[in-house]
Amino acid sequence: MATNPNNTLISVRDLEKHFGKGGDIKALNGVSVDIYEGDVTVVIGPSGSGKSTLLRSLNLLEEPTSGSIVFEGVDIAKKKDASGKPLNLDEHRQKMGMVFQHFNLFPHLSVVENMTLAPIKVKKTNKEAAEKMALTLLDRVGLADRGASYPSQLSGGQKQRVAIVRALMMEPDVMLFDEPTSALDPEMVGEVLEVMKELALGGMTMVVVTHEMGFAREVGSRVIFMDEGKIVEDGTPQAIFDNPQHPRLKDFLGKVLI
């Protein structure tokens, strides 16, 4: 799990995202960061520091106010590509899986239908192949027998595991997690973190916003601390947790690590 600057997957420069009338809420206030292939980049920080906004900007669920996001050689924050053609965002989003705090499974579709919708409609994978892949992935997360279930019939932990494999169905190059365990009952947090850990061990590039400091320390290749829309500190888990530099990071860790 070594950070390798030679394999930059996403390169964020001077990213700004302002909300509110007149743009007075600076959710992102000049963020520059590189995300390396194979890394698990963990993003921590107090509430309102811009963690979600950063993650959501990466796949343009939020449209940045300014700055650039170069993903696989294309600046997706611009609306046009190098040759001036309008950018097809859907193509880029396919390569970035996203897992949400509240799962966002489609309640009217079964587990397998949830998983095969995008591959069938977007990638034009044939139904049988997509279903086969779905069952293989479900098996990997211990849900082989729940393919025909509907989301309402699953526990929170099971829902989140389905959400993770649903995102994996598109075979993304990076997985973005926004507090994937924050809406779970405590006894279900472990099963979801376990799946994420396995994914990391398999070499998946991941950007994870989380309050699970144990996970950050154990699985993270690198930890980024955000505050007030800026990256305040960026380093290995050891450096961040054992030798924090910035007073605000020290303060934050003091509050979460009791």
Added chain:
Amino acid sequence: MLTGKGFESAFRYIELFWKGTATTVALSALTVFFGFVLALFLSVLRLSKNKPLKWLAIGYVELFRATPMVVQVFFIYYVVFAGVKVLPGFKFLGFIAFDRFFPAVVALALNSAAYLSEIIRSGIQSIDIGQTEAARSMGLSSRQTMQYVVLPQAIKNILPAIGNEFVTIIKESAICYTIGVQDIMSAVNSVKGATFRIGEPLIIATVLYFCLTYPTSKLIAHFERKMSHGDQSK
């Protein structure tokens, strides 16, 4: 005064009532169908980011909701279709005069679309934004997201309201006898002309309308219960 004799003479024209009922049903069903298709389109425009399209949809809805149905029906029949003059005069099912029926369907559908589109819009807006975000994050286009994720859930939520609109249309379609559509109400009018009695044919019409609308609303209520039973949402 209602009299047995009055009913007797009205029943001599029962054939007119049967045909009228078929016409009312066909008129209402086609209205809801075309109205729904147009309403889908309007509600998508209404929610689009394109300002002119959005205002066009809002203007349409407000115009149709702010004017009387009879004005709309007359306008479509006497003004819009008067100029066209190409409507074939054939009769389908052997008794429904197309050149009256078609403008009626158009007018009712245009009206109904305005109401239905507001119902659909509220249905779409009731779906959690997270559903759209999840779909888009997997690469589905906004159209695909609407088609496969948002609308199926929205329509399930608003099915009762759509059913109510169907009931409303069955009743309001009675206005179309004024442009010569031979529906239930027009049968009343014909019998009145032939027998000089109005009470008895009105009673028959009342029963017929009731027999159309009451089971329809019961059927909707049944589906509503059934669906909330097997509700798969959260």
